[in-house]
Amino acid sequence: MPIYRLVYYSRNHVALDVLASELADILAKSRENNIRDEITGALMFNAGCFAQVLEGPLERVEAAFERIQQDERHGEVSLLSLEPIAGRSFPNWAMGFVGASAADVERYASFGAASGFDLSRFDGDELHQLLLELAIEEERAAA
Numbered sequence: 001m002p003i004y005r006l007v008y009y010s011r012n013h014v015a016l017d018v019l020a021s022e023l024a025d026i027l028a029k030s031r032e033n034n035i036r037d038e039i040t041g042a043l044m045f046n047a048g049c050f051a052q053v054l055e056g057p058l059e060r061v062e063a064a065f066e067r068i069q070q071d072e073r074h075g076e077v078s079l080l081s082l083e084p085i086a087g088r089s090f091p092n093w094a095m096g097f098v099g100a101s102a103a104d105v106e107r108y109a110s111f112g113a114a115s116g117f118d119l120s121r122f123d124g125d126e127l128h129q130l131l132l133e134l135a136i137e138e139e140r141a142a143a
Ligand SMILES: Cc1cc2nc3c(=O)[nH]c(=O)nc-3n(C[C@H](O)[C@H](O)[C@H](O)COP(=O)(O)O)c2cc1C
Pocket: 026, 029, 030, 031, 033, 034, 043, 050, 052, 054, 064, 067, 068, 069, 070, 071, 073, 074, 095
């Protein structure tokens, strides 16, 4: 079955005082749905923005993205890319959460953002690459 990769970014609408619990809720629900739907990927939160990679069968990725777009916990959901891929980048992650460690924040500087790191400046390939690098580091740290 052909596998597709979708990349988007969006702006956070969740108040900071409830952000941690909302993020936990988003990840729990995502992992439950994505296991069912054979979707893998990674989610990043930074400076008021989300970036997410979803990979899986086209119809299921599109259905998940429809639900995600309806979710009022974020807005200005911007699709950056949707294309067939040769293989999954996040085969082991129903939905990894990346980019939240102090070391990661330092890394953003290498992408040219000293402060107010703004995901809207990235295209789909660049965001995919950034999330992949963060995921590889996190898997290494956990090993
Ligand atoms: C930033 C963000 C990322 C999300 N990622 C996913 C995801 O990967 N998969 C998913 O099923 N839902 C995801 N959701 C949740 C959906 O928006 C929606 O709440 C959920 O799919 C509803 O599932 P239900 O119809 O089974 O209740 C995400 C929501 C947000 C705000």
